Amino acid sequence: MSVTDEPQTVDPVLDAADGDVIRIERVVKWFGDVCALNDVSLQIRDGEFFALLGPSGCGKTTLLRCIGGFEEVTSGRIELDGADLVGSRPYERPVNMMFQSYALFPHLRVWDNVAYGLKAERLSKDEIRSRVDEVLAKVDLVAQADRRPHQLSGGQRQRVALSRAIVKRPRVLLLDEPLAALDRKLRGEMQIELKRLQNEVGMTFIIVTHDQEEAMTMADRIAVLDHGRVLQVATPRELYHHPVDHFVAAFIGKMNFIPGDVAGDAIATTGLGSLPVRQPTVPVSGPGYLAVRPETARMLGDDETPATGEATATGTVEGSVFVGSQTHVHVVLDGAGDPFVLTRPRIDDAPPAGARARVAWRVDEALVFPRPQSEVAVAGDGA
Amino acid sequence: MRDRGPGGGRLLRLNMGIVFAFLYTPLVVLVILSFNQSKYASLWGGFSTKWYGVLAHDSAVIRSIGTTFFIAAAATVLSIVIGLPLAFGLERWRRNAALDSASYFPLLIPDIVTAIGLLSFFAAIKFPLGVRSIVIAHSVWGIAFATAIIRTRLRGFDRSIEEASLDLGVKEIPTFFKVTLPVIWPGIIAAALVVFTLSVDEFVIAYFTAGQTVTFPIQIYGMIRFGITPEINAAATILLCVTMLSIATALILGGRRNRGVPEEAVA
Numbered sequence: 001m002s003v004t005d006e007p008q009t010v011d012p013v014l015d016a017a018d019g020d021v022i023r024i025e026r027v028v029k030w031f032g033d034v035c036a037l038n039d040v041s042l043q044i045r046d047g048e049f050f051a052l053l054g055p056s057g058c059g060k061t062t063l064l065r066c067i068g069g070f071e072e073v074t075s076g077r078i079e080l081d082g083a084d085l086v087g088s089r090p091y092e093r094p095v096n097m098m099f100q101s102y103a104l105f106p107h108l109r110v111w112d113n114v115a116y117g118l119k120a121e122r123l124s125k126d127e128i129r130s131r132v133d134e135v136l137a138k139v140d141l142v143a144q145a146d147r148r149p150h151q152l153s154g155g156q157r158q159r160v161a162l163s164r165a166i167v168k169r170p171r172v173l174l175l176d177e178p179l180a181a182l183d184r185k186l187r188g189e190m191q192i193e194l195k196r197l198q199n200e201v202g203m204t205f206i207i208v209t210h211d212q213e214e215a216m217t218m219a220d221r222i223a224v225l226d227h228g229r230v231l232q233v234a235t236p237r238e239l240y241h242h243p244v245d246h247f248v249a250a251f252i253g254k255m256n257f258i259p260g261d262v263a264g265d266a267i268a269t270t271g272l273g274s275l276p277v278r279q280p281t282v283p284v285s286g287p288g289y290l291a292v293r294p295e296t297a298r299m300l301g302d303d304e305t306p307a308t309g310e311a312t313a314t315g316t317v318e319g320s321v322f323v324g325s326q327t328h329v330h331v332v333l334d335g336a337g338d339p340f341v342l343t344r345p346r347i348d349d350a351p352p353a354g355a356r357a358r359v360a361w362r363v364d365e366a367l368v369f370p371r372p373q374s375e376v377a378v379a380g381d382g383a
Numbered sequence: 384m385r386d387r388g389p390g391g392g393r394l395l396r397l398n399m400g401i402v403f404a405f406l407y408t409p410l411v412v413l414v415i416l417s418f419n420q421s422k423y424a425s426l427w428g429g430f431s432t433k434w435y436g437v438l439a440h441d442s443a444v445i446r447s448i449g450t451t452f453f454i455a456a457a458a459t460v461l462s463i464v465i466g467l468p469l470a471f472g473l474e475r476w477r478r479n480a481a482l483d484s485a486s487y488f489p490l491l492i493p494d495i496v497t498a499i500g501l502l503s504f505f506a507a508i509k510f511p512l513g514v515r516s517i518v519i520a521h522s523v524w525g526i527a528f529a530t531a532i533i534r535t536r537l538r539g540f541d542r543s544i545e546e547a548s549l550d551l552g553v554k555e556i557p558t559f560f561k562v563t564l565p566v567i568w569p570g571i572i573a574a575a576l577v578v579f580t581l582s583v584d585e586f587v588i589a590y591f592t593a594g595q596t597v598t599f600p601i602q603i604y605g606m607i608r609f610g611i612t613p614e615i616n617a618a619a620t621i622l623l624c625v626t627m628l629s630i631a632t633a634l635i636l637g638g639r640r641n642r643g644v645p646e647e648a649v650a
Contacts, residue, residue, distance in 0.1 A: 070546055090549040097550045103543035107565040116561075140584030168551065 014383060021046040021172060021204050022067065027076030029062055036062040036227035040076070043340040044172075049198050049205045051219035053138070053212060055251070059228040060208045061100075064174050067206065068097045071360040091120075102161035102175040104149040110160050118167045135163040138197070155186050162194075166201060175207040179214060191217045209266060212252050216240070224248050232235075246289055246369040254313045255291050258313070258333065262288040271335010272313045277368045287371040296365045297342040299329065299351070300358040310360045315340060317357050320350040331357050410623065417616035424611065426497060434613040435621075445600035454514060454589075454598060455582035458521035462578045463571060465522070466529030473530065474537040489527040497523060498591035505592060512594025520592045521582045528581065529574040536570025569636040576633040580626050 021063045022044040029037035032196055036059045043049045052060040052300035062220070065071040067078055078085045085093055096117070105113050111132060118128045136142050139159040149157055157176065165173055179187045193220050209215050215222045216236040224234045224247075232244045243249035250257070260269035262284045267277050269290075276289055306312050315333035327350050330339035342359060344350060417435075421428025438444055473479075473486055489497070501520045510516055544566070548558040564571075586600040593601060600620070606615055 014562075068550060089554075090546070091552045091554055097547070099543045099547055101541060101543050103541065103547035105544055105547070105562055105566075116548070116553075120552035164547075164551070 003051070005099045019046050020044060021048075021081060022206075023076040023077070023079040024063070024067075025079070027063070027066065027078060028074045029059070029066060029071065030074045032175035032377040036228050037066070037073070040225075040230050042223055042230060042233060044204065044206060045205055045221075046379060047202055049195065049218055049220045050207070051215035051222045052206065052208045052225060053215040053219075053251075054210065054220050058104065058212055058225040060210075060225050061176055062228075063225070064097070064206065064208045065177055067172070068174050069093050069094060070097075094171040095174055096165040096168050096172075097174040098161050098178050100180060101139050102157050102181075104160055104164075104335045106149055106155060109146050109148060110141060110152070112150070113160055114164045114167050117164065121168075126373065131167055135167045138200075139163045154181055154183075155190070158182060158190065161296065162197075166197070166203065169201075170203065170207060172204045175205060177208055177210070179209075180211075187214070194218060196198075209259070216252070224251060226251075243367070246291075246372050249291050249369060254294050254341060255259060256297070256342075257338070258290040258292070258340075259337070260288065260290065261373070262286060262370075267368065269335065272333060275313065276311050277366065278364050280368065284368050289369045291367040291369060292340075292361045294328070294341045294343045297340070297359050299331075299342060299344070300360050306360045309362055311363050311366070312358050312360045313340070314356065314358050317351045317353055317354045317355045320344075329357075331359055333359075387412050413616055414620050414623070417613060417620040419613050419616075422613065423615075425525045434617040437614050438621075439616050441614070442604055443597070444599075447597045447599045450514065450596060451583055451599040454517050454521065455579045457514075457518040458582045459575050459579045461518065461522040462525030462529040463575055466526045466574065467533055467571065469526065470530045470533035470537055474534050486527060486530050489524045490531070494585075494587040498588040502591045512592055513596050516592045516594065517589050517596065517598065521578075521585060521586045523588075525578040525582065526628045528578050532574035532577060533567065536573075540567065546595065573633040573636045575635075576629040580629045580633075584622060584626065 020043040022042075023316070024042040024044075027037050027040045028035070038059075040059070052063060054060050062071060064074050067085070069088060069092070073086060076086075076173060082364065090097075096219055104217070105116065108116065115128050115349050116134060118131060123131075130231070133142070139162060141159055141163065141194045144152060144160075149160065152160065155373055158181070162178070177196075179190050182190060191214060194205075194207075204272065207215070207218065216239075219236060221233060222239055224231045224239065226247055232239060232248050234242070239248065239252050241242055243252060246257070249255045253279065258269055258275070260267040260275070264285075265277060265279060266274045267288065267290050268274050275290060292307065300306060300312065315331040318330040318332050318339050323327040325345075327344045328341050329344055329350055330341055331341050340359060340381055418430050418432065419426075419428060420431035420433065422469055469486065473482060497520070499524070502517075504510075505512060505516050540563075544562055545558055548562045549555070553561060584600060586604065589598050590601055590604070596607070599618075603615055603618060606612070
């Protein structure tokens, strides 16, 4: 590993002061001829709830396993409190992992599962007992302490896995899709529970998830990954309101995209003519998308005129979907492909399918993105 | 599941009855005759356990049983000690079709071929025939059996529990003894029981490689030359019971496979 021998370029004074517990620098990981991580750099702050978010195969689990020591990086550095972790074995790292499959020891009782890691530290019997009992009380598993893992429900197993990792009081807790195996209702409860626990123990959590809602609910900051690259690192709010590109915009929340050609302050579309856009700081031109969040759009009444600063588009109502607290109205815009979705608070004023409709949105709330290179190439091939 | 054609159920049941009768009648007859007071198989002289008594006082039979159990135990230990690492190697490191077949092949070779091969081999290296040569001979397929059985256990093994152990601060070798071995233990016991049972009743290979040693099957073979006596039936019944007991244990232990594998996460 020649990379690890290179002198540090980071100022040590700055390094100590900035509160990062984990620094990932230019990490590359190849599996055979597949590149799982492509030049990933991240800083994770002390006490932070950090999420690695992306579709399956984006490299998020690989990155977590590199931090845990279960995969060796091909090149790059992973530092914990300034010390390089590369090359050290999992049992030498002050981090613990909660596995997606939970990986409970099937032959041990719940209590012994949790005590396993403390026994390895050769702590006194009394200390082991008090720490295990304390953690089991925290996750409400005292009554199940003598059970074997196969006698537990999914939610209970999940809590055993969690307590087995936190009882070690690691510097950083790694969680690999910790809620994926739970049903929807339990998952919602556990999101709150995990967040509460993290506050309580004051530990740094790094969670891997493919569920953007889960990441948004729990994380202080989120790194969005795709194809082994970090696309954006930001708070849930920033990600939602200021996604850096088309992929992030589509992945986080619901977004309506209207394709066209961007030139200056307008996008030329096939069926809707020219629509006004507000250019971002780095201006976009050429093939691109106008992006509108469903909740920022509204439906115009029959003879209502749009307000100043609003853009409008016409289309035909395809239908509406009642989701309980609100209704999603799908409008196929003239000449545009995917239906434009807008949310309305109530069902009773949803227009009938087949009706003509006008939608309006504030130009300064809409975003504009260049079309991804891959899509441009595909479109070019088809023509 | 219960969808049968009209009358098909009765025919199937009849067929099943005939097959099972065919399979088990000889065993039932054997057991019944071992309790026959009369010396003649064709004549029922009333219920008696006297042949078991006769058997118990036959020192040659007792000695042969001792020899057989010693050989079976030694072959079992040897098979597990060699088969366990082999199973790990084949299952976890090199996935190779040729190696796989090589590990199963001894199970498929006719016993007579193995027996002749071993006899020639022992003669060639001037290895004295006796208990040790039978132990080695039985280990030849014992290792193959043990490897195959332990491998099925390893295949269902969730390796993340080994990673969890490393993660919790336990090094590789202690992890093997604290996590891996306890989880695959039922598979090892099952393998041991199967090898033991097969060794106890194995005749052909033992006969070829025994020299002057007399194992239990060889002893019975010797006695049978003077006609089937109820004493032999009694001996066979005891053997049958021992075999059934250990196979049942092996099945129960082998069947507890899900202990090592976390149940599928059902969302």
